[in-house]
Amino acid sequence: MDKFGKLVVGIKVDIQRTDGRVHSSMISGINLDTKSVTVEWYENGETKGKEIEIDQIFALNPTLVVQPKPKPTPSNKRISTTPSNKNARNENHSAPSPKAHPQSGYCLF
Numbered sequence: 001m002d003k004f005g006k007l008v009v010g011i012k013v014d015i016q017r018t019d020g021r022v023h024s025s026m027i028s029g030i031n032l033d034t035k036s037v038t039v040e041w042y043e044n045g046e047t048k049g050k051e052i053e054i055d056q057i058f059a060l061n062p063t064l065v066v067q068p069k070p071k072p073t074p075s076n077k078r079i080s081t082t083p084s085n086k087n088a089r090n091e092n093h094s095a096p097s098p099k100a101h102p103q104s105g106y107c108l109f
Contacts, residue, residue: 004030005065006064007057007064008027013061013064014061015093034051035055
């Protein structure tokens with residue numbers, strides 16, 4: 001799985017400030033070593049910035065997470081339950097029950 005998902009420099013993401021406010025910002029850098037991103041936003045005529053761990057970015061921006069594709073495993077394969085030998089007797093069926101002959105009223109075995 002790509003640990004940085006769809007994170008690229010220049011995209012807008014929501015961040016949460018220390019005081020709890022959530023607002024939009026732009027990713028200005030990605031630090032692979034610290035698994036964090038640097039974001040910038042404008043506030044009161046000033047450019048502000050902050051470094052945020054990618055887990056926090058993904059928590060507020062779940063659409064940026066790349067889901068892993070399932071790998072084919074033996075448990076994903078369909079298993080045929082049809083006997084390969086058509087003449088083989090199916091052990092799950094019991095012998096047919098005697099039925100009354102509709103015209104004679106006698107039981108047939």
